[in-house]
Amino acid sequence: xxxxxxxxxxxxxxxxxxxxxxxxxxxxxxxxxxxxxxxxxxxxxxxxxxxxxxxxxxxxxxxxxxxxxxxxxxxxxxxxxxxxxxxxxxxxxxxxxxxxxxxxxxxxxxxxxxxxxxxxxxxxxxxxxxxxxxxxxxxxxxxxxxxxxxxxxxxxxxxxxxxxxxxxxxxxxxxxxxxxxxxxxxxxxxxxxxxxxxxxxxxxxxxxxxxxxxxxxxxxxxxxxxxxxxxxxxxxxxxxxxxxxxxxxxxxxxxxxxxxxxxxxxxxxxxxxxxxxxxxxxxxxxxxxxxxxxxxxxxxxxxxxx
Numbered sequence: 001x002x003x004x005x006x007x008x009x010x011x012x013x014x015x016x017x018x019x020x021x022x023x024x025x026x027x028x029x030x031x032x033x034x035x036x037x038x039x040x041x042x043x044x045x046x047x048x049x050x051x052x053x054x055x056x057x058x059x060x061x062x063x064x065x066x067x068x069x070x071x072x073x074x075x076x077x078x079x080x081x082x083x084x085x086x087x088x089x090x091x092x093x094x095x096x097x098x099x100x101x102x103x104x105x106x107x108x109x110x111x112x113x114x115x116x117x118x119x120x121x122x123x124x125x126x127x128x129x130x131x132x133x134x135x136x137x138x139x140x141x142x143x144x145x146x147x148x149x150x151x152x153x154x155x156x157x158x159x160x161x162x163x164x165x166x167x168x169x170x171x172x173x174x175x176x177x178x179x180x181x182x183x184x185x186x187x188x189x190x191x192x193x194x195x196x197x198x199x200x201x202x203x204x205x206x207x208x209x210x211x212x213x214x215x216x217x218x219x220x221x222x223x224x225x226x227x228x229x230x231x232x233x234x235x236x237x238x239x240x241x242x243x244x245x246x247x248x249x250x251x252x253x254x255x256x257x258x259x260x261x262x263x264x265x266x267x268x269x270x271x272x273x274x275x276x277x278x279x280x281x282x283x284x285x286x287x288x289x290x291x292x293x294x295x296x297x298x299x300x301x302x303x304x305x306x
């Protein structure tokens with residue numbers, strides 16, 4: 001055979017083996033010639049590879065599909081470069097990663113999927129989707145630079161931003177409390193939790209150390225005051241006052257700007273919670289598969305040694 005013929009035959013054989021691999025693995029496992037755990041892993045790995053291929057991503061042949069999937073999922077969840085220097089973003093992100101890990105470890109996936117489905121069908125789930133869709137437009141209206149002097153325009157811009165971010169914060173806080181109650185074996189059905197006020201949510205977060213710092217980002221009285229009207233501007237003192245049922249919160253203009261920015265950055269971090277859950281689920285799935293295959297290989301090696 002010529003070199004060209006050998007190359008052509010090699011390509012045909014390679015294509016045949018790729019197509020025939022699932023059948024060969026299945027027949028080998030059924031017949032007992034091949035290890036069932038390894039065959040199962042190889043079939044799942046091949047299926048994942050084909051799913052990526054159908055989506056337009058080709059996984060290198062020398063790269064395990066699950067390792068590729070794990071690397072991709074982890075890479076998506078790297079901190080955003082423009083927010084990486086923010087302490088509040090980094091702290092919130094670290095808390096969410098740890099919290100998502102606890103949720104995935106303690107709550108069986110079918111049960112967790114049921115909880116998340118209930119949330120996604122609720123008004124909070126719909127508002128979450130709307131907020132994400134409107135975020136680019138909202139973000140362009142937010143105050144980017146520290147205001148030098150107090151003006152009605154500046155105060156109204158900060159008011160819109162704080163109100164929007166506080167509203168989204170309440171939705172995210174409700175989901176965190178919902179899952180946290182399951183972790184401590186004090187579950188509450190989502191329809192009942194939807195009736196909880198922001199005060200109730202913040203009181204719960206204050207009573208739980210892992211949620212406390214996140215809950216303190218929002219000022220309940222400021223949020224309530226903005227929900228029912230506009231703040232009072234005191235130009236000669238460069239102050240803004242928020243009145244909530246006999247309780248008045250007074251902030252300097254600089255404080256209003258910084259507190260609003262911290263709240264908005266926290267909201268951006270909280271919006272990534274589902275992605276952290278997905279990453280933890282991927283790690284758990286891949287880890288379980290790898291441990292299963294490795295355990296079986298060690299068992300076979302021990303039998304051979306004996």
